[in-house]
Amino acid sequence: MTSFDGAARLLGRLGRGASLAARTALPVDTNPVPADWTHVTKVDPEDAKKLPLLYPLYLRHTSAVSVGGSADVNAANTEETFDLLGPASVPVFHEPSGPRHVTPRTREQADLLAIPEVLNGDSESLVGQLGEGAEYIREEMVPEMLRERLPWLPAFATGALADFATSWLLADAVFEAYVIQNPDSAAAREANVAESDLLSPREAKQRGMAAERHLESELVYLEYSGTYGGDEAAETLDAISESLTWSRLWYGGGIDSRKRAEAMLDAGADTVVVGDAFHRVADEEAELCERAADALDPDADPSAVREWVAENVAVADSNAAAYLATIPGAPDPERLARRYLSATVRTWLRLRAHRAAADDRRGDRPDLGADLRRALGPDLFDGLSEADAALVRRNLTALLRASRADGTDEAAHRRDGSKPSADEAVATHLGLTFSA
Numbered sequence: 001m002t003s004f005d006g007a008a009r010l011l012g013r014l015g016r017g018a019s020l021a022a023r024t025a026l027p028v029d030t031n032p033v034p035a036d037w038t039h040v041t042k043v044d045p046e047d048a049k050k051l052p053l054l055y056p057l058y059l060r061h062t063s064a065v066s067v068g069g070s071a072d073v074n075a076a077n078t079e080e081t082f083d084l085l086g087p088a089s090v091p092v093f094h095e096p097s098g099p100r101h102v103t104p105r106t107r108e109q110a111d112l113l114a115i116p117e118v119l120n121g122d123s124e125s126l127v128g129q130l131g132e133g134a135e136y137i138r139e140e141m142v143p144e145m146l147r148e149r150l151p152w153l154p155a156f157a158t159g160a161l162a163d164f165a166t167s168w169l170l171a172d173a174v175f176e177a178y179v180i181q182n183p184d185s186a187a188a189r190e191a192n193v194a195e196s197d198l199l200s201p202r203e204a205k206q207r208g209m210a211a212e213r214h215l216e217s218e219l220v221y222l223e224y225s226g227t228y229g230g231d232e233a234a235e236t237l238d239a240i241s242e243s244l245t246w247s248r249l250w251y252g253g254g255i256d257s258r259k260r261a262e263a264m265l266d267a268g269a270d271t272v273v274v275g276d277a278f279h280r281v282a283d284e285e286a287e288l289c290e291r292a293a294d295a296l297d298p299d300a301d302p303s304a305v306r307e308w309v310a311e312n313v314a315v316a317d318s319n320a321a322a323y324l325a326t327i328p329g330a331p332d333p334e335r336l337a338r339r340y341l342s343a344t345v346r347t348w349l350r351l352r353a354h355r356a357a358a359d360d361r362r363g364d365r366p367d368l369g370a371d372l373r374r375a376l377g378p379d380l381f382d383g384l385s386e387a388d389a390a391l392v393r394r395n396l397t398a399l400l401r402a403s404r405a406d407g408t409d410e411a412a413h414r415r416d417g418s419k420p421s422a423d424e425a426v427a428t429h430l431g432l433t434f435s436a
């Protein structure tokens with residue numbers, strides 16, 4: 001050992017000491033996951049899970065969006081989901097359930113990379129996938145990026161840079177230590193969690209402590225995916241929260257009301273994660289808009305649409321109101337839901353008519369800009385606040401531009417070499433299409 005090695009080791013120890021002091025004793029918060037995120041919406045890129053047409057309105061009340069899911073997720077539908085969320089103005093992080101869901105594009109677009117490590121699954125789900133991911137990043141993803149961006153770099157420098165970039169990517173990621181308590185979920189199947197692996201509150205607390213103090217996981221995640229954990233989950237959250245000092249504690253599973261969200265937050269969760277209740281908004285509006293198309297004129301004014309919604313939709317029992325009620329800070333979810341559902345019906349009727357007219361004129365060099373301005377005219381979002389109207393207009397304009405960008409650079413980024421239209425991506429992920 002040279003004296004340089006010794007000095008470097010001493011520096012390393014001092015750095016670790018300072019970091020531990022900051023975590024445990026000093027009045028500073030070094031966890032990169034914000035403490036004030038109380039509500040996270042999980043958007044699943046799986047094609048069967050749809051987004052509401054005016055999703056930026058719903059998402060503007062959540063603290064952050066997580067992109068990820070366990071079934072039928074791949075790099076292409078993950079990249080498409082990030083493209084759609086780009087203009088939605090909310091922090092978006094990526095939670096891959098497989099190493100190859102991480103690509104240069106998702107790294108560019110995600111505010112955070114959050115890597116699951118399952119504390120009560122098999123070793124494949126704790127370290128196997130992580131090893132596969134590290135190999136893929138070091139030997140494929142980073143060298144490919146370097147070849148593209150710095151083609152003149154000599155081979156020896158490529159190796160050293162790939163080593164550094166891989167370690168940096170992992171050091172910069174946050175780790176989510178999962179305790180999966182619903183053996184019937186896709187997450188449990190993915191991580192080989194069986195009935196016999198479910199943990200008592202005390203065992204969950206002990207593994208949470210190992211996650212914080214040994215694995216240095218920024219997050220401990222109590223996961224009941226698809227089902228509500230109730231009193232058992234509350235007892236477990238109470239036990240885990242009492243032992244964590246630095247890691248955040250998240251709860252996910254079956255949250256579909258204010259009462260359930262508050263119960264888990266009161267039990268000790270820092271954040272509740274909501275997945276299915278958000279996607280159910282899209283399923284509901286598809287059916288609602290079909291009914292509206294039979295009953296209303298495409299140019300129906302805002303008051304006519306509001307009246308139709310009031311007479312035909314039980315807003316208090318709607319999926320839109322249920323999702324909004326899960327967000328602790330969202331004021332009057334029922335009133336918001338009524339406003340958003342009316343705006344959705346009106347927007348869809350207008351865009352549908354706009355698309356039909358544009359299709360009729362194909363070959364007449366249609367002026368997309370003028371069409372959009374007409375379709376998204378100043379009166380379209382009467383009933384929404386100015387900020388909401390501006391957000392939705394910006395988002396829809398971006399979507400429609402992308403949907404018309406067939407064959408251009410905007411559509412050419414698809415990874416499999418094919419060039420399906422951006423139209424297809426929009427149609428796949430939204431519950432409603434614009435075609436008549």
Ligand SMILES: CC(C)=CCC/C(C)=C/CC/C(C)=C/CC/C(C)=C/COP(=O)(O)OP(=O)(O)O
Binds near residue numbers: 068096133
């Ligand atoms: C290092 C790199 C680039 C990647 C690592 C990739 C890793 C480690 C992936 C972990 C894969 C794994 C063990 C997934 C377990 C499943 C899990 C915890 C999924 C999260 O739950 P959701 O997917 O949201 O649940 P549902 O789909 O059931 O709602």
Ligand SMILES: O=P(O)(O)OC[C@@H](O)CO
Binds near residue numbers: 224276
């Ligand atoms: O879909 P739900 O049941 O809301 O669960 C959310 C999340 O915990 C899934 O990973």
